[in-house]
Amino acid sequence: MKNAFKGLAVIVAGILFFIASLSAIKSVGSRRAVASDEKSENTDIEEDTNDSAETADTTPEGDDDMTDISTNFDEELISFLEKSGYSDKNYMVSPASFRAVLALAVAGADSDTKTSLIKAMGFVNEEEMNEWYNNVLFAPDTASGFITFKMLNSAWHNTASKGSINETYRQNIRQLYHADAEDVAPDKITDAVNDWVNEGTEGLVPKMSDDLSQVDMVLANTIYLKSSWVENFEKMNTKEGDFKSIDGDVVQKDFMEQADFFRYYEDADGKLVILPMQGDVDVIFMLGDIEDVCDRIVDCESDNVHIKLPKFETEASFDNSELTEFMKSRGAGIAFSPEADFSAMISDSEVFISDIIQKTKIKVDEEGIEATAASMIAVLGAAPPGEKIETREFIADEPFKYYIVTDDDDPKILFYGQIVK
Template identity: 30%
Template sequence: MAHSLARSLQRLSLMRTTIGLAAMLMWALVGCSSSNQGGETGGGGSHQGEGGSNQGGGGSTAAPAECFEVKPGCVVASDAERITTPDVPAEDRESLARNNASFALDLGRALDGATKNLVYSPFSVSTALAMSYAGARGDTKEAIAKAMRFELPEDRLHPAFNHVDLELQKRAESTREGGGFRLRTANALWSQLELTLQQPFLKVLVESYGAPVRLADFTNAEEAEGLINTWVSDRTDGLIPKLLDGNVEPATQLVLVNAISFKAAWSEPFKEEATKPGAFERADGTSVTAQMMRGTQETRHGAGDGWEAVELPYAGTPVSMVVVMPDPGTADAFEELLDGAALEELLDSMQQRSVDITMPKFSFRSSASLKEALQTLGMGVAFSPDADFKGIIAEGELNIQDVIHEALIDVDEAGTEAAAATAVLFEVTGGGAPVPAEIVVDRPFFFFIKDLATEAILFAGRVNDPTAR
């Protein structure tokens, strides 16, 4: 992959622009003990109910706990339960990981990250849209599958998503006692009062995503956004306080939501006293002075024609950040050529060795509608009056109104904290000591955060200026 990629880059003969590519693969594992908090066991729970601290943004409305009445904020009782031991063969797990990685890279290309910093959660977006996919039919279903890179038939796709989510939950539970690791994921469906939803669709959402139906009155937009924002804020530890802000419209009928929150310490923290100001060259060739962390680690490192990479493990969990930095001036071309299989090959080529690491601290958030990016990837029909979501409601017509995504990341000497949330809004429509390798991350880079066992990409992005907020 490295040689063919380098040859392609050489043929492009791009202008010399120093752009770094940092890929952060973040696999979060959310634990939820049997506290019966619906939609929240690393992506969902098998029981319904409203938990949380009732703190959040987007309005002061707090959803009542364990409320099963027909009123906003309450949960619709269901006989279905989360399948906690899905039978998913290894080839299905590998297919989903590879396809989701390809979608993660496709989405990154479709978003505007060429000059600005970018962070997003492929895990969150994929999960929210997979839930939407469960209700799609006909051409709409085919378009979503193509854009999302889904290759598994639906009866195997949703169990595969369930398997990943439950595996993440197990890892979170296994590290909970240590106190240095936090990962939560949660799913929910917010439905208009009295809207009749198709039972097979609801069954899939509960069994494979732990997502109960929660009620809202979208004719009262401020109240509805307040309920959803409070739910998201509670499940992202207050990091995403206001996902929705004027997005609910009179035609809105339901909202599918995923939320994820992650915090972990480095396996080998950087020493604060070693952090010094250093030059970081931005995409346009200009330089800024960033706070550069420095340290030597025994870790996986790789280099090929046109790129260099290093892995930064987190403590007590099989989760790591991988930083991938292309040669100066080639990041855009590198990104265009990178797909899931190529990224997997790149990561597999990395070897354990001593590495002197210099990289910047950075902290920023991204918030945007994904509608245009998803349309670019081929999902246009899902947003149009021609959309077919008869699997969600039998009477009337639904189309996706918008997909709102927000993510943040904070990387320093101690570790990483990140969170994200996605809302899919539907509307009614018509020899001796080896010489250490060295990597100085002093130009724009992509980042990914990854769980090594499941290979799911939870967060990804691009840093063009680590000093920008």
Template identity: 30%
Template sequence: MNRQKLSGVKESFLQRRYGVSLGRRYVMAAASVVLLGVLSCSQVNNSSSSALAQSDIPQSESPLPKKTVSNDTRLVNGNNKFGFKLFSEILKNNSSENNIFISPSSVAIALAMTYNGASGSTQQAMAKTLELQGMSLPEINSAYASLKELLENPGEKVQLTIANSLWVNKGVSLQPDFLQKTQDFYKAKVTNLDFQDATAPDTINNWVKDNTSGKINKIIETIKPDEVLFLINAIYFKGKWSNEFDKSQTAEHPFFLISGKQKQHTMMSQTGDYRYYENEQFQAVSLPYGTDGKISFYVFLPRQNSNLNVLYQNLSLDNWEKWMTQFHKREGFIRLPRFKTDYDVTLNDALKALGMEEAFSDKANFSGIGKNLTISQVKHKTFVEVNEEGTEAAAATSVGIETTSLRQKPEPFRMIVDRPFFCAIRDNQTGSVLFMGSIVEPQ
């Protein structure tokens, strides 16, 4: 082999071996923030802020070879089950006439990072609440790392980013192993910040704002004296419909409220082939995003002789998985309200009701993070906008640690979403439910 060919072979080998880069993509909008605080700041070990610095391991300068990423269905099923339970608890404490919209994936990721520092009965309680029983901590972390990579590659015309960060009060020492895991598996950015500085909340809020494309502007109002750590997850999603709605078909139509009253509202209309399912209780349709439909917007409309309460009584992981297998391509007409809404909720009571009460008490054991830590508040904020072009959504969570078969073609369906409905945004590749909501009065 002559020298020129040999050089070419070497160059080709080196390019294949070291030149593979993993491209990033982005999808819709959601953000999640976890705030961690301490009941007694004086009991936190302030002697070695070096633990934080030691955990700042530099990333490899050479791109890693591409590898096949697998999806752990145990984690996805656990997250979805937790999401439906959380949604049910939130419903109990909200007026039936109010819109609700949450990102269970965002809350789950934020609490999963926190879970890495839990021990003893606190860890067991969190595992039960988060539906992580039967999975070891290494399995959970590895599964989240893989899931993040899968979710962030949704296809064309769809953007999805998942970002994590830890904000540590200046001078506070945290367990190096905890910090390492959040960086290695959750790609969390770790920052020392003087919580006494009046600009500290703005610094954290600006990170959330940047990572939710400005849809969540503020998750932290003030930093309490006993708070020493904030764990933050931010998810941003923006997707264009595979088939956009024609704006010339958008018009004012009546929308019937739970009270029986009706209001004129802007409604989008479209005819086409959709994945569709119906039974005695509801009609449901899947509206895909992008060129390959990896992510879809699901609308569940109760029948005229039924209502949302009946639907929610049957909204469980088992039923959800069963319903997902029943969707088939069918021609039909869909009229859907154009809407935009934001939502704000404190999740303390809901999480306590689901079994995490100890994590909010002085019996909490977060020794894997530091000494004498407890969760003081879990807040969640979301935003969603649905229009003719597609959907944009955002969410923020703060934890203060203080198919087509051959058969006779059915008649085209007609689905007029002119009354309260349930909706969800689902990653069809992994099965992850990214968002879910109850829209009783579109704004």
């Protein structure tokens, strides 16, 4: 992922993915029971009303560490997108939403199609994939009231298409992913999907598609996160300043500013600072090209840091086959071909994945962060388409990167991004 952030656009490549440690898994038990008692609708994980896909090597070994697999997936997804033309663009991507919507496809796949998708997502088997999903679902501490996190899933079957939803599939995705599978008329399916996405992203992604009337089946996921800084930036300290773009231009931005003790790391390749957020989430801002960022977190030490960061807002849309091509490059090509086997999803019809679309948006200001992602899979049945303390300086008036991660002994990346102009 070296030199992955050279472009000077606000690339908020949001990587929403995390795998909880064993202690986190134990803490999930009681919380999961609460979620399971709710209606079999999508579970909202919010302040008071709680609700609740990536790849590594295409041939993961059974004793591979799950964290390593996921980290490889993150890096390879970012690298693939940048090689596809995003290195100098503003963007945010969510591997977690990507993986989650793929999990809905895995639940309906069989034979080699199922195996190839699981491996391409970076998992050894379906059980590990489902364990990952539950860890993501319950990782943020929503009980604090200062963070809103919800992860929703749903499926729609076009009643004009051949075949019908397999009832076992309908039951499985409801039980495993709190997802409903609805039968919808062709003239209603587009609005049904768009309305659901708009609600799940709190209006940040109002529409996924203009026309889904020809699609046999739609699978969708949304992830929404809103959290405040533990130490807010004072609005009175926000001032306009110069930001040096990667292409040499100087643009004006509103810079937030504060000085306090934060976890900090610096080496010859760059520097990073960690800002804690409510709900067991941290944000890592990085200048330079430090590799293995999550590994460097353990090397951070509390230091007095003067921070200047620009406020920003950006959105992105991956709707030009980028994500399908990435999955094909990971060895899951069969799922996108007429040879695909999704018989566990739709009975009496041969279907395949025709496209995967993701839309994202993020806002960062003095109070905190609001980020969201919506991912959709289109399934078709036709042919394929004290002393004086030294103050460290972290002045982000040039291209910088950031990571939103879980605050635990084994940090998991929730979002990844960069600001380049």
